[in-house]
Amino acid sequence: MKRINLIEFLHNAIKPYRLIFAGVILCVGISSLSVYGFFWSIKYLLDTLSECTKDMSKIGNAYKFSALSISFIAAYELSARIREYLQLKMIPNIKKNIIDEVAGKTFSYSYNFFQNFTPTKFVYSAFQVSESTSDLFVDYIVDFLKTGFSLTLACITLFYVNSTLGYLGISWILIWMLSSVLLSKITYSMSYKLSDLRSSLSAKWTNTFDNIDSVFVYNGVEKELEKNKAYSEKVMNQDRKLYKFILLIFSSQSVVTVLITIFAFFYMLRLFKYGLTTPGDFMLVGEIIHNISHNLWEFAQDLSWLISDIGRIRQGLDMAHSDSIQRENQIQKINFSNYDISMQDISFSYNDKEVFSHDGILKIKQGSKIALVGSSGSGKSTFVRLLLGLIYPQKGEIFLGQNKTSHMNEYELRENFALIPQDPKVFEDTILSNIRYGSFESTKDEAMEASQKAQIHDFIMTLPKQYETEIKNNSLSGGQRQRLMIARGLLRNAKIFIFDESTSALDTITERDILNAIEEIDPSKTKFIIAHRLYTIKNADHILVFDDGKIVQQGNHESLISKEGLYKELYQIQTDK
Numbered sequence: 001m002k003r004i005n006l007i008e009f010l011h012n013a014i015k016p017y018r019l020i021f022a023g024v025i026l027c028v029g030i031s032s033l034s035v036y037g038f039f040w041s042i043k044y045l046l047d048t049l050s051e052c053t054k055d056m057s058k059i060g061n062a063y064k065f066s067a068l069s070i071s072f073i074a075a076y077e078l079s080a081r082i083r084e085y086l087q088l089k090m091i092p093n094i095k096k097n098i099i100d101e102v103a104g105k106t107f108s109y110s111y112n113f114f115q116n117f118t119p120t121k122f123v124y125s126a127f128q129v130s131e132s133t134s135d136l137f138v139d140y141i142v143d144f145l146k147t148g149f150s151l152t153l154a155c156i157t158l159f160y161v162n163s164t165l166g167y168l169g170i171s172w173i174l175i176w177m178l179s180s181v182l183l184s185k186i187t188y189s190m191s192y193k194l195s196d197l198r199s200s201l202s203a204k205w206t207n208t209f210d211n212i213d214s215v216f217v218y219n220g221v222e223k224e225l226e227k228n229k230a231y232s233e234k235v236m237n238q239d240r241k242l243y244k245f246i247l248l249i250f251s252s253q254s255v256v257t258v259l260i261t262i263f264a265f266f267y268m269l270r271l272f273k274y275g276l277t278t279p280g281d282f283m284l285v286g287e288i289i290h291n292i293s294h295n296l297w298e299f300a301q302d303l304s305w306l307i308s309d310i311g312r313i314r315q316g317l318d319m320a321h322s323d324s325i326q327r328e329n330q331i332q333k334i335n336f337s338n339y340d341i342s343m344q345d346i347s348f349s350y351n352d353k354e355v356f357s358h359d360g361i362l363k364i365k366q367g368s369k370i371a372l373v374g375s376s377g378s379g380k381s382t383f384v385r386l387l388l389g390l391i392y393p394q395k396g397e398i399f400l401g402q403n404k405t406s407h408m409n410e411y412e413l414r415e416n417f418a419l420i421p422q423d424p425k426v427f428e429d430t431i432l433s434n435i436r437y438g439s440f441e442s443t444k445d446e447a448m449e450a451s452q453k454a455q456i457h458d459f460i461m462t463l464p465k466q467y468e469t470e471i472k473n474n475s476l477s478g479g480q481r482q483r484l485m486i487a488r489g490l491l492r493n494a495k496i497f498i499f500d501e502s503t504s505a506l507d508t509i510t511e512r513d514i515l516n517a518i519e520e521i522d523p524s525k526t527k528f529i530i531a532h533r534l535y536t537i538k539n540a541d542h543i544l545v546f547d548d549g550k551i552v553q554q555g556n557h558e559s560l561i562s563k564e565g566l567y568k569e570l571y572q573i574q575t576d577k
């Protein structure tokens, strides 16, 4: 697993805006120079005014320095506003791109990743990455640049006034920065942990809401509140720890600032006493000390928040990259003369625990109707996921036509399938969009035809906006969702249909009608039907009986019922014969 490189990630985010970013840097430089230009012109104004107390003929110079001071203020304001305008052109776009990039990366993960992840934790972390990354650009990069320019100019000015003060300034800045950087390592690990705790807390809340029926029916509100409170306390403690630490750093830095200010003022007074400084120099040094102190504070604060943000970004990126199974096979050109399926010496395991295997060759002819039966957890869905290329066997090969599925492009492989899942969920969109998900190019008439076959059309026509009605999972019954999925599947021009327990939530009459609709699907299409109710698959061409991750029996209904075995046992239990 390759960790996402943070620097590369930030560099990619800023790359398209190089020119604007260069403009921002230029504006920051002009602003800093204007501030110091202002300080210098005020120094000369002050010195000229003090000479004017003796000789009024120099008042013309005072006007010149006043005009210069005003120009520096104007230059500062102008460059600051241009910088903000440039940031406006850049920041919202960077934020959007980062959200898009995180979303795009998500879909490159394997199906296994989605089976095991917690959506809220992921979404929370992804948004943290986006927000924190844009903060990096808005607040920190610009602020650090400002601080860098300002402190450099401050040191140059101090050296010009007095070299002792210059060395004092440099030492102060270096010690402060070094200690801030060293201490920030501790802040970083604290922030990383805090971000992880926060995203886990939101995942806990979602889990509670996912179980809302049980929470209400089993009077679990108190228990849920308690559970979540325990977690929010953990978050609070970690938060407090971080704040305490930052306060400690800042307090020690405050002491240093006061000591240095005392020294600088007494030292300047001494120089003044011996006529070595002018009132203008005094004002200049006072301004610079104030400026250095202000900039160092900004630096320390920015650094602590920057480190917190980097902790958040790192945690989000690590989480987004916790994928483990990736395909390494070469993608090859595909070629179909038929859509027969075959498997050879297959074995698939989750975390080293084998959940499906088949020794030897299993062949399924194009156009056959295959039933998969067996108890819960026996491996039927795993078998289907292997066919769909959602997971890949650690051992053995699956062929579609003459092509190894592991060597096929995933999109090209899945184009051949329509899946009607066991636990249907809808997109929060219109009914029509949900059905047309089966084929984005299909027309409304085709979607309506599929809905009729799936026995859902009449229901749709009773809705206020019919096919344009917006739906949510909770606004449809389980059976309605199942029929919607069947319509979606029928709309796809697939070669292989997989019906995973797709009539389990339907009443007997609707179930019969749907089974008839399945019968009517083009006979050249292969159909897999996973069913617990064996009467629904009696007329299948071939029945595969699963037990404990293996196909333990196969044949048609008559042949299976005529011999002792799991199928006969299950059939007898269900029919009471």
Ligand SMILES: Nc1ncnc2c1ncn2[C@@H]1O[C@H](COP(=O)(O)OP(=O)(O)OP(=O)(O)O)[C@@H](O)[C@H]1O
Pocket: 115, 116, 350, 355, 374, 375, 376, 377, 378, 379, 380, 381, 382, 383, 546
């Ligand atoms: N993501 C996963 N991680 C670990 N084990 C898994 C995962 N998904 C499924 N399993 C395990 O694989 C085994 C086979 O599961 P599978 O879903 O294929 O069974 P099934 O026959 O389809 O069951 P059902 O009829 O209840 O849907 C089970 O023991 C299950 O616990």
